Amino acid sequence: MTPRARIPTLSAKERLVLELLAREGDLYGLQLVAASKRRLKRGTIYVTLGRMEKKGFITSRLEDPPAREGGMARRFYTPTALGRRVVAAWDHVARLLPEFA
């Protein structure tokens, strides 16, 4: 018997990240913190982003290595099709059940 697939869970922070990425385009971690108006925290944003990548909600790419010597390449994040569908499904459920939104 094949194992039954689980419905993906979406925390409030993950939903906020997906909404920001959908609205603002590709962003790196500190840009997400700034765009969230402090609702996302610098100390935990990267853990959240890592978890979302594992769930398949977002994907990331490293920018080209910076010209300055010893500079590190930033990682930019983009929502995946699954991530967009999960937010849409969540919004749909929230409209049907506003008390749980």
Added chain:
Amino acid sequence: MTARGFVAVVRAIAARLCDSATMEHVIEPTLADFDFEADEAARRGQRARCCWLHVALAVSIVRAVVASTLDRVVDQTIPLAAADERQTLRAMMITAGVATAVAVVLLWLPTLGRFDWLLGLYLVPMTIPIALPVGLTVGILAGMRGAHPSHAIVVRLLAMAMLATIVSFATLGWIVPESNQAFRQRAWEQVARVNGFEIRPLARGVNELKWIDLRERVRTSSLDGIHDPAAAFAYYQMWTLPLATLILALFAAAVARRWRVRAAIGSVAAITTLFAHYSLIFAGRQAAMDGALGPATAAWLPDLCVVAGAIAIELTARRKPA
């Protein structure tokens, strides 16, 4: 140290603490973003912002390492999508961490300045009835992280609280009196040796009497018409203090079910509740000693107040419009 050197040092420390996946997806992006922003600030001549960014980087890395470790432990134990299990495990881990921290502080304070392993060991049982309710209350309120706990989570957490209550009751009723007495005797012998006093066995106070002995003393005092509020209060407290673990957990669960409590607010709410509860215990004890309240009423008052609070929250939650 240059800005780049600082980043390199932080990276090297993190590499010793974290696995390659955490380095790639958590630490490296953190360092790269801060490095970029600090570079921009330095280019614009904003030295203060540059310094502040380095402090923020160090704090962020520490928080990221802690959060990532916690997440990894939860992930390894429980499948990613099992949200209930994750919430329960997180609450249990916070409970264990906070209870241990409280126990360490309680052990450290009385032995301050004269470190003695055996004295510390005798104090361990005394910390259990205090550390468990504190840990559970903070664990439940801080562990939900802004989500309402499901019915299954509440049942599991309350089962845990029930177990903690039983452990606490057994410890307080049978182990604490013996360890308290051993602590007093050893501390007294140390003082007596230094001052050349005669070493003799100390008489037991009310806090050194086992549950059965204390019940007998209260019963005998009552039959003889002797007013002994200290013993009576200590006897009732052997019931109310362990029960506080379950009652405070019930209260915390009611709060978490009623409001979406974020970790920081949850911690503050838990500390406020615990402070109010322990203040009522001390006030009740004083009132019992002064004769303003009966020992039973004074001992039960803090727990009853918390129960009333939990019921009030549950009732308002049910009245919430759909």
